[in-house]
Amino acid sequence: MTADGTAVISAHGLRLRKWTPEDLPVLRDLFDDPDVAYRTPLAAPFDAAAARAYLDGAIGAPRRLHLAITTDGRTALGEVLLNRDLRSIGYVVGAAHRGRGLAVRALRALRAMTEYAHRAEGMDRVLLEIEPDNAASAAVARSAGYRRAEVGPETVTDKGRTYELLTWEHLAPAD
Template identity: 85%
Template sequence: MTADGTPLLTAHGLLLREWTPADLPVLRELFDDPGIAYRTPLAAPFDAAAARAYLDGVTGAPRRLHLAITTDGRTPLGEVLLDRDRGTIGYVVGAAHRGRGLATRALRAMTEYAHRTEGTDRVLLEIEPDNAASAAVARSAGYRRAAGIAAETVTDKGRTYELLTWEHLAPAA
């Protein structure tokens, strides 16, 4: 939320807002999940200390926009983030809130924001080849595999894997 308490982005039935210290218990609930730990660089277990460190890190990161996904402006259901320097978006929805189209709607909202407000011509996602759910979200939000970009090999938390690049191009003016 901005200083006056309004959501930063309102689109597709979502109110996307900044994280606050009041969200620490919800951050733990959302991110302390084996599936999220497996697919993201988030700490595992995602305990109180990890939640505090995460909140401190995202609050002071002007080149990254981390927004809580909400439908009511209050209760976080997940997160969508934009790395302004790389033009990449990431998203995660808590296990209890999946299957409601939240990831697709949040990705669409952040993609539109990146194109219109940030002036990003080409927005990117990085998705593991076997992450069918994330690939389905990408397709639903209008992304396609980027041609000519080789898979990136990453090692995180003792696991080595590949990331495929997906892209969304700004609409022609």
Template identity: 65%
Template sequence: MDTHPLRLTAHGLVLREWTSDDLAVMQELFDDPDVAYRTPLGSPFGQAAALSYLHSAQRARQGNGRIHLAITTDGHQPLGEVLLNRTTGSIGYIVGAAHRGQKLAARALRTMTEYAHTNVALPWAILEIEPDNHPSIAVARSAGFHPSDSAPETVTDKGRTYELLTWEHRLTTGRG
């Protein structure tokens, strides 16, 4: 288990771990109807939810499970989040409503995918995306992900039943 703070710098971004100084901005980023609709995060997302989420992210990293990183351009101000499940290779991302349209999600996804392949030694990374989530599908395509042959997964969460399609990024053996 690595206990050093994780910081990834690539594609004009600095991805860093969340800290207690980020609680207010977490509330701002995650307390969004679109985020609540597309993710397991609840709404409203207040101070208690932010603190609980921070502690959950810290425990997951200590347990070598998930890595939750704030998306920044300067190493300080969070604009969203990208996370990696080290066991399944699943990556997720959220960009705050005020910061969308800057290709932050695509750049963060590329950075985390490279980390998954290079540092975690995963030969694949996956995304789970609803078929009607066109912005997320565009992000997946721009980061080199392709639809997999896997059957859609049916999920029921927060009283809503929907399908998730799996998108994958496989490590290529050739360079160049």
């Protein structure tokens, strides 16, 4: 945490920081993407109004921690989100930053947030939900030490699409 209480996580070559109003233009660039629209519940198209609503929700969400993924503390490459109620993590890397180490960046962000969830939030179990056909996310989850939880898939309907989500879990290391 910084002196003003803003969450900053520095780990694995990344600096995860809270979104600010100055990030509004970058949110559109990151989230107005067909892949993001397909895989997440974010608004599509992700226009200026959607970006403003998302930023307002991210800044004012006490039970969720929305952090911009950066390498320099400034330029947002994506987002990693910790939902404290569900004890789950989600992440997005912007299309412009894919193909330049997407898996590595996503893995680093996931590891950093997972470590934070265990250590700072006291979560003994952290979850991911991944569609069965999302091989890239499953590979990132495995690389970060997640394993498939022994629960059945959850069926979700969002934006007119019905799909299944598999639950992956990461258990806190034993002391």
